[in-house]
Amino acid sequence: MEEFRYKEDSLHCEEVAASDLAQAYGTPAYIYSKNSIVDHTRHFERAFGAIGHLSCYAVKANTNSAILGLLAHEGIGADAGSIGELHLALGAGFPAEKVTYSGVGKRDDEIEYALRRDILALNVESEGEIDVIRGIAGRMGLVARILLRVNFDIDAGTHPYITTGSRQNKFGVESGRAIDILTRAQTFPEIDVLGIHSHIGSQITSSGAFVDAARAALELAGRARTAGVNVRQVNLGGGFGVQYRNYLRHTLLPVEPDDQEEAGLTTVSMLRELLRVFGQAGCMLVVQPGRSLLAHAGILLTKVLYRKESGGKTFVVVDAGMNDLLRPSLYHSYHQIVPIAPHRAEHEVVDVVGPLCESGDFLAQDRILPRVDRGDILAVMCTGAYGYALASNYNARPRPPEVLVDGRSHTCIRKRETLEDL
């Protein structure tokens, strides 16, 4: 399942040396392992056992069409967050009846597109949205299937920017109002209320928050049924956290203190806790995993351009920056950074920084790394989810290529942008 490992002191993706990939595609470059994507998906799916469910991959985590195609081929569904993601998901082969659409601010044309493509359901977030959907469905002569996203005021204990289930967050409707909204919606002939939706955040590392959300959703589903709503689905969203620290081990690599929460964490262990609560709910469970399927399946290769000492710090300046990988700058996220060919035992504390004109342009701060020098290639680990997806052209920097490795072969699945693309 974990397809990035050192073989004779040289980092490999499946059977291909990272050094060969850097040579062939240049740096910076995103590298993905096909088998890791497939294995993570199958492992996730197997955890459900006999429980009736649908996993809808959260397209926002990685929108590369080749990767979407792989996931569609595995038979899972997709959750889109925009008309663009809907277009990509349907184009990559996800069947409409396994595609959902989430988002707090769907435009009329986006709603119309989703209804025209007859996707499984829209996860709606306000009464106003239900009225708009109703109007559009009525004009089109269709019945719109919806789930109501409910905010249960559950703190997912994750970074404030990616926590979505607390009452002060913009997502969903207040749980106290849910029954009224559900019962009103089901009186409209243009609306078919399928069930309840909840997504409490991302990179969640404790099963407790999931269990609380599942309990709250099931309790609400019970009350909604009593009120006459035909609840057939409970969608608990995504958010299953993954391990980022100490992902790769090597005698020359430092060992980071484990994050308390992350230590021993597996997506499947969290999922099992949730499934225990869900057990006999008598309706279909839908989940929307993104990071848990993709994060471990990708790395970002980058080359050391310069070293410099300044203000008592050592800076390692690399050719990938915040436009290529935004997570460290935006959330202070930790990504392990390793030399692809570790050969020096000497460790030092450095800031790994990019070339952009922002002090927030860093990949790591005060990080212990084996000493690296100009020309060395580094791998930024666990960047398969929300890596390229958050990349931009800031500072007029062409975005890096994406490469998919399968055994001994590798294919460019998105070309490096050129100056002409800018």
Ligand code: LLP
């Ligand atoms: N469902 C909904 C409605 C979502 O908004 C998201 C993610 C997911 C599912 C998938 O969550 P996952 O399983 O990937 O945690 N850019 C941030 C993450 C933002 C997540 C946004 N929503 C990051 O790089 O950490």
